[in-house]
Amino acid sequence: MKLAEIKRALLLLVIFMVLLTVIYPAVVTLAGRVAFPGKAGGSLIQQNGVVVGSSLIGQPFSEAKYFWPRPSATASDGGSMPYDPLASGGSNLGPTNPKLVSPDPGTGEVSGAAKALRDSGVTGPLPIDLVTSSGSGLDPDITIEAANVQVARVAAARNMPAPKVQQIVDDHIEGRWLGFMGTERVNVLELNMALDRAG
Amino acid sequence: MQNFEIYDLIEIAALLAVLLLLVKPLGSYMARVYQGEKNLLSPVLRPLERLVYRFAGIDEQKESGWKQYAFAFLLFNGLGIVFLFLVLVFQGVLPLNPQGLPGFPLTLAFNTAVSFITNTNWQNYAGESTASYFTQTVPLTLSHFVSAAAGMAVVIALIRGIARRTAEQIGNFWVDLTRGVLYILLPIALIAGIFLVSQGVIQNFSGYQQARLVQAQNRNGAVTTQVLPMGPVASFESIKLLGTNGGGFFNANSAHPYENPSPLTNFVEIALFLMIPLALTHTFGRMVGNTRQGWAILTAMLIILVVSLGAMYWSERAGNPLIHRQGIAGPNMEGKEVRFGIGGSTLFSAGTTATSDGAVNSMLDSYTPLGGGVNMFLMLLGEVVPGGVGSGLYTMLGFVIIAVFVAGLMIGRTPEYLGKKIEVREMWMSVIIVLTSGISVLIFSGMALLLPAGTGAILNPGPHGLSEVLYAYASASNNNGSAFAGISANTSFYNLTLGFAMLLGRFLPAVAALAMSGSLAAKKYVPPSLGTLPTNNLTFIGWLIVVVLIVGALTFLPALGLGPIVEHLIMIGRK
Structure with a gap:
């Protein structure tokens, strides 16, 4: 039985x-x-026959002429760099952890990212997504506000008129699905590649 | 101050509408399936079902009593754990391993095997760097299906016990298991899987792709490439959600763009893990011949769920004052993806902790103290609003029995439910169903906090560290599987204790539910009289909510007070 x-x-x-x-x-x-x-197959983007990334996966950018993505926790999770897809994940820092935000200026993930943005000439309130790391560490997007505060820097670094850069940003805004689902956003990799093409 | 976005409210309302519209058709369909009646898919699947029975030597006409049903349930799960354990340990020599990943260490393999078979899917490993394609597709996908179907079988057996009169048999476990897999999980998973691919979730068996970075990085030498992991994700993803399993293909789980690429996939994924647990209430109503009983339970579940979601949404929108003080404006986006925003993130989180799915699209450890506290609260209630597939409803029925009994004592009426007298044996079983997970959480958390092996794994200092430990055992004992992931739980101590918590939290209540089914089935039907407490009106719904909250709150209020609530006070009070 x-x-x-x-x-x-x-x-x-x-x-x-x-x-x-x-x-x-x-x-x-x-x-x-x-x-x-x-x-x-991963929504791969090819350029001259070479795979340069995926439109779904963010890439690290730190030069002034590129729009910066959000901070990424993959480097501290054992990855080789920020936006390392082999080490996906968030910072897992709690809201009161001094490693996330500390009263000493320039320490902690948030304050560090904020300082870099201030040093690059951003005034006024900073958009929250630009100073916090995402859940995946691979977030391909930033909010429209986060793109807008970077337009002046990028335009100066590229010797491009700011309205032209702004136009390229506006062309890359992805709306909410059906007008209500999700957030309006800009794909950083696609935006930066469009800028490179524009000169 | 307006603390919401109108779009988020529309998204939440749209999701609720979709789910409510599904309750009746899906619930009736599942009732037909489990009662062996002709249904929509019989023409296609009936021959396949027969084939399965012939191959495995199952006599579908032959039903059994609760002891044999429970024996088959435990046997199947036990064999599943052994099988999974062996595959994980020997992964290195098995096929479909293009990255050449080695076998799992023993305690991690034990933890993972238990975790997937108990429908918990707690993961002490990162999928992309630890598990081969073979491990992900064969044993893990298999357990996603069968652990869900086994949970559904248990609740169906319990429902039969309530519905049948002076009967000894409560069903055939093998038949219930097979029907759940073939008629319910497989067709929905297949359609959802193909839909997810169409929206960008990857599905292939290629090796990892090299991409040339647009801007090369300088870190200990130049880094010029990004390695993109590949794999059969969509087929894994759809059943991971549908079966309220929750174990991610990648470490980042449903926050990973390859698992959850857009706001639309996010919406669909949330619907996937909520649809079966909610619709089962209607299956219950149909099978006991009184659909209003099902709607009453559903209403109680939804009220707790929606209020909890509201609290979490509000807290996340309000954001972190420590961050605001540095001239940064906005809600709490740490650990959340831009494409989902606060609405899509909190909706997913509330759903995932309320259903025992345990998949995450945002990192719960980084939620505000109260937002994270709501997640914990939803699990600590015992996973009943609506809970995991099957397990949620049988636990809720335990609460219903307790509610009927206590109300009966208070107003001097005979405690009976749907024509069955509630006696000592039913009360014992209900108490076991309802309290096992709570006892397990408190004992194991206490142990971890007293031993250096436990406290060494904590990432965040202060009350948040207590929350991490408490969350881990709450998640394991309630078979949820989501985590305050800062805790480094891949140690022998945590692998073993969490493994035991999962075993206890899954099998003790399930067997108690089957035992209760057996004793209820044997009872005579007592027609409702003036002395019967109605269990389908608003008064009873309110009472049921109170009972669920009292058991949850009384068991855990001290612990929640020392974790999330103290941390909230620290956050708003710090200079």
């Missing part, structure tokens, strides 16, 4: 394994490959 039950359990595991871990993923993979090959 008990032995028969054990046999049943094992056979059921075997047939479920075939159905759920071979056939099911294979069907999804096949459907993806046929209908949405680019998306199934």
